[in-house]
Amino acid sequence: MSRILVIDDDVQVCxxxxxxxxxxxxxxxxxxxxxxxxxxxxxEAFDVVFLDVHLxxxxxxxxxxxxxxxxxxPEVIILTGQGDPDGAxxxxxxxxxxxxxxxxxxxxxxxxxxxxxxxxxxKKCKKSPxxxxxxxxxxxxxxxxxxxxxxxxxxxxxSNVLLLGETGxxxxxxxxxxxxxxxxxxxxxxxxxxxxxxxxxxxxxLFGHAKGAFTGAGKDRTGLVKQADNGTLFLDEIGELPMxxxxxxxxxxxxxxxxxxxxxxxxxxSFRLISATNRNLEDMVAQGTFRQDLFFRLKTIIIGxxxxxxxxxxxxxxxLYFTNKLCEEYERPNKGFDADFFTTLAxxxxxxxxxxxxxxxxxxxxxxxxxxxxxxxxxxxxxxxRVTKNQxxxxxxxxxxxxxxxxxxxxxxxxxxxxxxxxxxRSDMEKRYLEELVQLTGGDLKEILKRxxxxxxxxxxxxxxxxxxx
Numbered sequence: 287m288s289r290i291l292v293i294d295d296d297v298q299v300c301x302x303x304x305x306x307x308x309x310x311x312x313x314x315x316x317x318x319x320x321x322x323x324x325x326x327x328x329x330e331a332f333d334v335v336f337l338d339v340h341l342x343x344x345x346x347x348x349x350x351x352x353x354x355x356x357x358x359x360p361e362v363i364i365l366t367g368q369g370d371p372d373g374a375x376x377x378x379x380x381x382x383x384x385x386x387x388x389x390x391x392x393x394x395x396x397x398x399x400x401x402x403x404x405x406x407x408x409k410k411c412k413k414s415p416x417x418x419x420x421x422x423x424x425x426x427x428x429x430x431x432x433x434x435x436x437x438x439x440x441x442x443x444x445s446n447v448l449l450l451g452e453t454g455x456x457x458x459x460x461x462x463x464x465x466x467x468x469x470x471x472x473x474x475x476x477x478x479x480x481x482x483x484x485x486x487x488x489x490x491x492l493f494g495h496a497k498g499a500f501t502g503a504g505k506d507r508t509g510l511v512k513q514a515d516n517g518t519l520f521l522d523e524i525g526e527l528p529m530x531x532x533x534x535x536x537x538x539x540x541x542x543x544x545x546x547x548x549x550x551x552x553x554x555x556s557f558r559l560i561s562a563t564n565r566n567l568e569d570m571v572a573q574g575t576f577r578q579d580l581f582f583r584l585k586t587i588i589i590g591x592x593x594x595x596x597x598x599x600x601x602x603x604x605x606l607y608f609t610n611k612l613c614e615e616y617e618r619p620n621k622g623f624d625a626d627f628f629t630t631l632a633x634x635x636x637x638x639x640x641x642x643x644x645x646x647x648x649x650x651x652x653x654x655x656x657x658x659x660x661x662x663x664x665x666x667x668x669x670x671x672r673v674t675k676n677q678x679x680x681x682x683x684x685x686x687x688x689x690x691x692x693x694x695x696x697x698x699x700x701x702x703x704x705x706x707x708x709x710x711x712r713s714d715m716e717k718r719y720l721e722e723l724v725q726l727t728g729g730d731l732k733e734i735l736k737r738x739x740x741x742x743x744x745x746x747x748x749x750x751x752x753x754x755x756x
Contacts, residue, residue, distance in 0.1 A: 288403050289331060292316040293323040293346065294338040294365065299388065303336060303365075306392060310399070318342070320349045327356035333406055334383075334399065339366040350380040351428045361402045365390065418467050423459060424607050425600035429592040433460070436589045441467035446539070448584045449562035451591030454641030457562035458522060460591060465518040470558050473517025476510050481523040488531055490547050493538075499548025509546060511538060514557040524584065525565035525576065532577045539583050559584070594636040594643060601631050601643065608644050609660070612651045621651070622659045630662040633673045674746055675731070682729040717752040724754070 290312055292303045300316035307314035315332075317323050320343050323335070335353060339346045346364070353362060364377045367388045374385040383402045386395065418438055425431075440447050441464060449457040458477060465475045483491055490499075494509030511519060521527070527535065538544045543554040561584050570576035594601065605628070613620050627650075636642055650664040662670065727733040735742060 287313055288333045289313045290334045291332040292336045295341050320344050331358040332360045334402055335360045335362045336365045337362055355428045361406055423463055424604050427597040427599045429597045437464055440464045440587050444558050445586040446584055447560045447587045449589050452593050453564050454639030455591040456640050461520045461560045470517050475518050476514040477520045478510050479522050481526040485528045493544050493546050495547035496549040512555045515555040519557045519559050521561040524561040525563040532580050536580045594639045598632050602628050608647050624661045626662045630673050
């Protein structure tokens with residue numbers, strides 16, 4: 287018997303849904319919060335979840351990835367009292383089955399539930415698990431696991447794949463992973479960096495040329511498209527592909543045949559295309575800088591890779607993996623890590639994503655030399671400064687907020703103990719001085735250093751020493 291979970295804070299809605307679902311001879315459980323729903327989903331198997339959007343402990347749409355990643359991977363139907371086109375778009379992008387607005391007619395609700403259960407049953411019958419080879423792909427976060435599911439889909443077919451993501455998120459690594467798990471795995475994997483090639487050379491490099499086709503063409507040259515025959519052609523940064531080549535390449539995608547520069551006849555190449563970009567191709571289409579028909583051909587399967595700041599739980603395993611590789615490369619024993627090292631890594635926002643993380647780890651590895659443990663102090667100064675400044679800014683904002691909503695000014699700083707020894711008295715005075723300095727300057731670091739005469743490193747050391755909260 288199929289099991290249905292209703293997550294809605296309106297008790298009357300829960301009772302109505304339970305009555306309806308029970309009449310359909312299905313099992314129904316209802317809860318009022320996201321937390322309760324996730325607890326039940328992790329303990330029991332459910333086929334379908336009816337999910338409200340506005341709940342006491344959060345937004346239902348934000349909880350979609352966690353709900354979908356629970357053991358039974360349930361189908362989700364949004365049931366909300368406020369119809370929102372943008373919310374519906376987010377829900378569908380998040381993989382929901384339908385978006386119903388309360389009050390939804392009983393007939394419509396029953397029809398939707400019957401359809402989703404039929405779909406789920408067929409999916410269960412036809413689903414054949416694939417043992418993906420995920421060598422060198424590190425991460426178990428919810429954000430990255432959803433990408434693995436799409437990689438598995440891409441591996442089962444020959445369709446074009448479009449990888450989207452910021453610079454450094456691992457698009458080429460995922461392209462290789464798709465290739466190695468696909469029907470073309472025994473064929474070549476041919477990468478092309480569209481951003482690194484000039485327009486005058488791109489056509490010759492992609493399609494090849496005949497001897498004498500232009501000055502310097504002393505012999506026939508096989509293009510990369512032909513080299514990818516019976517394998518995978520990976521076009522990285524395809525958003526940089528010139529308009530003059532886009533039209534030609536569209537025909538190559540349709541016909542899988544082309545004419546090398548200066549040649550008299552066409553040749554064929556049976557390749558699977560994977561492309562990647564960090565640009566918004568839809569915006570480029572609207573601006574007329576990317577062909578719409580080519581865009582439609584590229585996006586049969588779309589995989590969006592999350593930035594590292596959205597998968598912070600993967601930072602530690604990525605750091606361990608890469609540092610161990612460095613130890614092997616330099617033939618050194620594996621290093622240990624101070625706890626503060628990973629705390630600092632997690633507090634940084636990583637605009638360069640995994641590529642920046644690996645570069646930072648290599649710098650820390652080199653700086654640590656023959657030491658057995660890598661500390662936060664071994665990280666590049668710009669990383670530590672950025673993390674410290676962000677933490678200070680958050681504390682300042684928190685303090686400003688408390689001042690705004692409070693009923694009066696902050697209480698005066700406590701006076702130093704009258705009978706303290708000299709060392710204790712000096713420490714109390716230093717702490718009091720720093721607290722008053724920060725308050726007087728509003729936390730402006732340049733002004734603090736100017737007034738105090740302290741160096742940046744000395745100031746940070748004293749802030750840490752006295753655990754000043756501001």
